[in-house]
Amino acid sequence: MNCRVTVIYRQKKRMNNNRCSDRKEGDVKKGRQDIKEGGPPHSLPVMTELSSCVESLLENDPELAEGAVDVLMKAGDKLILPQSDPLDNLRLYREQLMHLKTDHLKKAACGTQQQSTVNTLPVLMASETEVKSNLVSNFERVLVYESPALQEKARQLLPEQRLHELARNTLSSINKDIGEKEKPLDFQDCLLIQLLEWFKNSFFTWFDCPSCPMCHKNMTMVGSLPPTEDDLVWGGSRVEGYACSSCNTSERFARYNHPGKLLETRRGRCGEWANCFTLLCRTLGMDARYVLDFTDHVWTEVYSQSQGRWLHADCCENKLDSPLMYECGWGKKLTYIFAFSKDEVVDVTWRYTSKQKEVMKRRNKCREKWLVSTLLNMNKKRQETYAPTRKNFLELRLVAETAQFLGQNHTVKESEKQGRSSGSLAWRLSRGETQAASVSGYTFHINSSEEMKKEFVVKYSPAQDQYIRLNAEEAIPKGWQSGVNAAKNISRKREADWKMVYLCRTEGSPEGEVSWVFDWSHTNLKVTSALVVFQHTTYEDGCVDWQLCTGDVCVSGPKEGVLELTKDVLERGAKKLELSAVLTKGQGDVAWQHAQLFRQPDSSTEFPFYVRLRFG
CATH class of the missing domain: 3.10.620.30 (C8orf32 fold)
Known part of the structure; x- marks a missing residue:
């Protein structure tokens, strides 16, 4: 075993016949050093030793107890229980650990709870x-x-x-975004x-209340209804009743408690x-x-x-x-x-x-x-x-x-305060707010087939979350991130209630950026025209600024979302084109949703993002 702190405790106890609280902090530090240096292994029933002193430490010397816990945290996954030692010792130690937290806090809180046990x-x-x-x-x-x-x-x-x-x-x-202590x-x-x-x-999908199938208004809950036999089979003993105030249409919502049924209904609350x-x-x-x-x-x-x-x-x-x-x-x-x-x-x-x-x-x-x-x-x-x-x-x-x-x-x-822009690596990845999740560094390189046809075409659908590249020699992996060169604070959002989907800023972010890069520098082609369809939607004072750059020439995209450049505008000898967008502004708690890219119904087969390059 790599931890000698219990041996130090044991020896000192035999020498001085004192409680665990009498042990010096230097002994704990020495134990820490042994852990750090990978001290010699010991075949002792360590759980029994630790359980005999940890409560005394907590009661008599909290500071030393904190140090001991720190040692345990650093060495916890290195502790090995000898096969000869009974599991009862481990269970005893576990039970004492569970009591430590609650007993110590109970003592601190008992001053306000002096009620009669009998009563x-x-x-x-x-x-x-x-x-x-x-x-x-x-x-x-x-x-x-x-x-x-x-x-x-x-x-x-x-x-x-x-x-x-x-x-x-x-x-x-992900290794690009790993912190020193992560x-x-x-x-x-x-x-x-x-x-x-x-x-x-x-x-x-989330369920608050049903929408009336006749007049499409939100229905009002009118109380509980008796469950059917089928409801009970799937654990739906609670059934909510709803009625439309306009046309008296009624609906029922059974709170199924069986995941097999939920795989079919796919709606509910937490x-x-x-x-x-x-x-x-x-x-x-x-x-x-x-x-x-x-x-x-x-x-x-x-x-x-x-x-x-x-x-x-x-x-x-x-x-x-x-x-x-x-x-x-x-x-x-x-x-x-x-x-x-x-x-x-x-x-x-x-x-x-x-x-x-x-x-x-x-x-x-x-x-x-x-x-x-x-x-x-x-x-x-x-x-x-x-x-x-x-x-x-x-x-x-x-x-x-x-x-x-x-x-x-x-x-x-911060992620636990408001669910916004910071937190652990795992949280940032889940929100698409790190380089690892948002940036693929992808570049569209013109392939041999496109070079021969002197045309490049790619389009993207957020409903399918898929890029389609004409004359592609290999498919682009699914996901909007797969085709972007860089992105910051951008995510794909699906509105379950409105059944719409689009790209927008991550929740709470004041600004979002995204870009795509197209490169033909490995060919002898010269670009003669560039057509970009870049549909976007804004609400309140939300803003989408997008532009197309080639060489030193940059042209801002219009609000209509369609931009076509000819060889008169495109820089001569250009070998690369970058399309970028910045999403800003908006009002209130949902400002991040007030600037949207490629908004469309989640069942749509259209492609609101389209790029076509022609070469001479």
Whole structure:
């Protein structure tokens, strides 16, 4: 083992017969140095040693405890449990870690909660019964994600090849944007990014209220309706009734709770979204958990091998790795958050808050020790038939996750305040706000067939998100990024309610830029004309400035979106042409949407972007 800190603790305890809190900070630093230098391995039951002193550290010397936790965080994935050591030691250590967080916070919060245990216990026990019922039902329900037949049904709807292609394209360029303290992402991380974008913008739709099929007005909710037998088969015990105030047309909306049905309906609110999305994650082989927030929201977590931790993934918001956004951006008063998978149920509340003491004051539905014991027993029962190696893996991972709760950095990112222009690498990639996601550095080089015909033609459709190049020797990968030379703060936006799609600035960005480059310098051709169709739409005072440059000559594009240059205007001897656009201005919170490129219905077969070059 690469960590000697427990050996230092053990030796000092024998010499001085003191508690763990008497150990000097220099010993901890020495332990850190041993980790850094890759100190000698030791075959000790390290989990037992650590569990015997960690509580004393926290109670008597918080500063030293913080140092010890720091050591554990740095060495956590290097700890090896000897095969001769029983798993009970590991379980004991895990249980103590779980108690550390809640017990320490409970002591800080208890000053405002001096109620009689005798008076509150009956009410508390009734509440605990309700909590356990909720935990048990969700723990059982997530097993449906493991159904081979259901996963095959989901796979038939997934554009798996396209998602893999986009993930590979992202992965090939992410190293350009890796920060000094950031770990590189792997293929699965990039696949998750693409799955989030596709799910939100192309697959699932949000449901607020139905539109009247007769007069096309929004209908009004009139209450609950009884479910049909078919509704109940798919977990739709809750049915909302709607009526049109103009023509009295009625509609019903069943809140289906089975992902198999949601693959067909593809609409709903956060519950339906997260339910279906978690199934798709499991279908693609991701280690995914369904996350339930008791303050009425649900989302998904996916374990990242490259990051060594669980990543928050909210498909409703297309947000990745922004766990504090609910508390800091939405203003939620969090209480309990649980993550459910086929293997375990975990209290993950502490990943989503930077205000632990405030959260503890609101956690009044059950006793904390009761909750820890309940979760441990549920997991033990679920895993009782697992192989020892699998149990060991899950135990170690849960210990590491619990330690992360104790030592995590609670610095709030901009992405968690308003969901805008900064955040972790994973978040920036998911928003298309980094070079890796937005810039492919692509250049259209005239090929031999185009050289022979003395004509080059390319067009793009946002509805299909596809470039079509006439006389192409090879197809352009799908996705608007695949053909651009440079882009900054640009993304493809699909309006599910209006069924429109276009390119625009990323949410919250004051300015967006995009450019395409066409090169024939390797030929003897001379350009004689250039025709560009560049349809764009603006709202309020939104602005799109676009221009065509060749050599030292630049011509601004008109508002009508069509520009044709002849050889009289084009520079003689030019060997390259650059088409660029800058999107700015707009009003209010949706200013970023007030300047749009290539807006069209999402079912359109037209190409609002078209470039034709002719040569002599």
